[in-house]
Amino acid sequence: MVTVEQRPAVRAGRPPRRTSIQLKYVMAATGAVMLLYLVAHMVGNLKIFFGAEAIDEYAAWLREVGEPALPYETVLWLVRVVLAVSVVAHIVSATILARRARRARPVRYAHRKPVQGSYAARTMRWGGVIIALFVVYHLLDLTTGTLNPHGVHGEVHANVVADFAPERWYVTLVYTLAVVAVGFHIRHGMWSALQSFGRSSAATQNTLKGVALGVAVVLVAGFLSVPFAVLTGLVA
Structure with a gap:
């Protein structure tokens, strides 16, 4: 019989397991918010295939939605705030979990046994850094127009065409690498x-991986279709 005295003492300063689980829930929830945004953003981008008027009107609608009940750009800024909070919470949670994982094994093994894992699993950290840097560039390029060769507010079609013009192939290359990193x-x-949400079991592992891969491929293809359409002259 185990008495109170025989129970192992809790290591001082050790975070409770439930806290790490909660952080994983935060990462999953904020990841879902960002995924929904990416889907909506991709659908909006594809309007460029319907002509300049279609995508420019869509961009204007994003700023006017909710009027006159709400002031101009209110809904758009609410989306931006929710997205920004989600990004920060996602990064903070990932950082805390990574540090806890390192503290759990302070001494590296002399001979580490190879662990099977996907390329994405092994590169989530630096992949996240690449994505974060690209988001900053993307905002300065196609949101504020600071780095865009055309950079006229409201002229989305003209800005995109100028950005991914054939002579600016290196922009398309960087965009492609960043989007592929997003896909992984x-x-x-x-x-x-x-x-994390308990929707996985041994029998459904392959199915869930297939669904995740399918969603990633669709998003990557959708986002890359725009710059390559401009690069090849399909959109001009």
Whole structure:
């Protein structure tokens, strides 16, 4: 019989397990918010295939939605605030969990046994850094127009065409690498989120991985279709 005296003492300063689980829930929930935003953003981008008027009117509608009940751009700014909070919470949670994982094994093994894992799982950290840097550039390029060669507010079609023009092939290359990194991040993150919410079992592992891969491929293809359409002259 185990008495109170025989129970192992809790290590001082050790965070309770439930806190780490809660952080995983935060990562999963904020990841879902960002995924929904990416889907909506991709659908909006595809309007460029319907002509300049279609995508420019869509961009104007995003700023006017909610009027006159709400002031101009209110809904758009609410979306931006929710997205920004989600990004910060996601990064903070990931950082805390990563530090706890390192503290749990302070001494590296002399001979580490190879662990099977996907490319995305092994590169989630630096992939996240690449994505964060790209988001900053993307905002300065196609949101504020600071780095865009056209950079006229409201002229979305003209800004996109100027940005991904054939002579600016290097912009398309960087955009492609960043979007592919997003795809890997989504693929692994979505699968991990489903596990965090208890939606995964040994019998459904492959199915969940297939769904996550499918969503990632669709998003990558959708986002890359725009710059490559401009690069090849399909959109001009």
